[in-house]
Amino acid sequence: MKLSMRMKLLILLAAEFAFLVSGIISSGSETQTLMSFSENDVVSLQPQMVNLTLIQGADSKGAVCLDGTLPGYHLDRGFESGANSWLIHLEGGGWCNTIRNCVYRKNTRRGSSKYMENQIPFTGILSNKAEENPDFFNWNRVKLRYCDGASFSGDSENEAAGLQFRGQKIWLAAMEELMSQGMQNAEQALLSGCSAGGLASILHCDEFQSLLPQSSKVKCLSDAGFFLDAIDVSGGRSLRNLFGGVVQLQEVQKNLPKSCLSQRDPTSCFFPQNMVEHVETPLFLLNAAYDVWQVQASLAPPTADPLGSWNDCKSNHANCSSSQIEFLQDFRNQMLDDVKDFSRPSQTGLFINSCFAHCQSERQETWFADDSPLLEDKPIAVAVGDWYFDREVVKAIDCPYPCDNSCHNLVFK
Numbered sequence: 167m168k169l170s171m172r173m174k175l176l177i178l179l180a181a182e183f184a185f186l187v188s189g190i191i192s193s194g195s196e197t198q199t200l201m202s203f204s205e206n207d208v209v210s211l212q213p214q215m216v217n218l219t220l221i222q223g224a225d226s227k228g229a230v231c232l233d234g235t236l237p238g239y240h241l242d243r244g245f246e247s248g249a250n251s252w253l254i255h256l257e258g259g260g261w262c263n264t265i266r267n268c269v270y271r272k273n274t275r276r277g278s279s280k281y282m283e284n285q286i287p288f289t290g291i292l293s294n295k296a297e298e299n300p301d302f303f304n305w306n307r308v309k310l311r312y313c314d315g316a317s318f319s320g321d322s323e324n325e326a327a328g329l330q331f332r333g334q335k336i337w338l339a340a341m342e343e344l345m346s347q348g349m350q351n352a353e354q355a356l357l358s359g360c361s362a363g364g365l366a367s368i369l370h371c372d373e374f375q376s377l378l379p380q381s382s383k384v385k386c387l388s389d390a391g392f393f394l395d396a397i398d399v400s401g402g403r404s405l406r407n408l409f410g411g412v413v414q415l416q417e418v419q420k421n422l423p424k425s426c427l428s429q430r431d432p433t434s435c436f437f438p439q440n441m442v443e444h445v446e447t448p449l450f451l452l453n454a455a456y457d458v459w460q461v462q463a464s465l466a467p468p469t470a471d472p473l474g475s476w477n478d479c480k481s482n483h484a485n486c487s488s489s490q491i492e493f494l495q496d497f498r499n500q501m502l503d504d505v506k507d508f509s510r511p512s513q514t515g516l517f518i519n520s521c522f523a524h525c526q527s528e529r530q531e532t533w534f535a536d537d538s539p540l541l542e543d544k545p546i547a548v549a550v551g552d553w554y555f556d557r558e559v560v561k562a563i564d565c566p567y568p569c570d571n572s573c574h575n576l577v578f579k
């Protein structure tokens with residue numbers, strides 16, 4: 167009984183990741199074959215399941231998913247000392263950058279609340295158990311569902327294709343709804359998010375801070391949201407091409423910081439490396455140095471590696487050749503370079519571990535467990551908590567692969 171629940175959860179996580187990867191690699195047609203999760207961790211406790219709430223009236227504000235349906239969120243109320251504290255976690259799941267792949271997406275849970283699960287497990291940073299989530303377990307915890315395809319930041323439409331690109335309006339309608347649910351009295355708040363949601367938590371960080379009372383303590387956490395404007399294995403810029411399409415199709419430039427747009431083109435301002443210096447609210451970057459999503463979809467997507475010479479390495483880091491590892495070390499060096507200025511002020515936080523991972527705050531095994539990843543002897547949950555509550559300055563950067571034996575590396579079949 168217990169085991170079958172664990173299996174279900176692993177399958178769910180596998181499907182999540184496969185979607186995330188295939189959803190973006192496939193710019194319309196060719197998708198990577200489904201990958202299966204083969205890490206042997208098990209989840210020790212039955213996760214709490216939390217119901218979906220649709221945001222009634224959001225449509226009258228133009229805040230709708232790609233297919234015009236209402237956006238939604240999952241909320242579990244805080245209790246005791248956490249009753250006036252709010253964690254908002256933005257869901258991830260790639261982007262859509264063409265009419266064609268946005269039309270595909272609008273018939274999935276990433277583009278329509280018709281297909282969203284009615285209940286989802288709250289694990290890791292969303293867990294309601296102190297032994298799984300020591301600092302945030304009794305806060306009001308919210309997962310905001312992602313159904314716009316542009317990191318909650320677009321604002322346009324394509325009538326002919328029946329597509330609404332209303333990420334920014336969804337973000338605002340959700341904030342308004344949560345304010346009326348009690349967030350207007352928040353004493354403490356943390357905006358987090360993973361992957362495309364981790365990028366959104368950077369993009370919306372200062373806005374979030376400005377919506378909350380002056381007296382409240384507000385910070386932001388980006389998990390696996392530090393997408394680099396990197397050169398891929400064919401010498402091109404696969405992710406820049408993709409981001410360029412997202413920004414243009416969904417008119418994201420309307421919602422990018424003016425301070426960045428005055429210096430760079432809109433697509434560049436969608437890349438965190440050019441954005442984080444414009445964020446004034448305290449921000450924490452949690453990212454694997456060998457982010458497997460970026461390896462698979464930005465560095466060596468099928469379009470950049472038509473012969474598939476990276477396939478073995480992409481599915482299991484243990485199978486990378488020494489020249490491939492060298493390429494990945496350059497990627498890590500670029501990431502460290504790009505966070506150098508960001509890292510200087512004491513209010514910012516960093517946890518860059520040398521693992522082959524993606525989204526380490528949502529999964530219990532990577533957030534806080536007996537064998538979860540460590541840097542400077544701290545699990546991720548403790549590093550984030552120490553930073554949020556100003557117990558310590560946290561700027562944790564790992565030594566290069568393969569020195570870290572606390573990783574939970576993802577392996578795909």
Ligand SMILES: *[C@@H]1O[C@H](CO)[C@@H](O)[C@H](O)[C@H]1NC(C)=O
Pocket residue numbers: 217284
């Ligand atoms: C969640 O939804 C289920 C039906 O899907 C319902 O039985 C249950 O009471 C709901 N839980 C809460 C806390 O509203």
Ligand SMILES: *[C@@H]1O[C@H](CO)[C@@H](O)[C@H](O)[C@H]1NC(C)=O
Pocket residue numbers: 478482484485
């Ligand atoms: C990949 O690595 C695993 C583990 O080291 C090994 O068992 C497997 O044979 C390797 N596969 C290839 C194609 O090299």
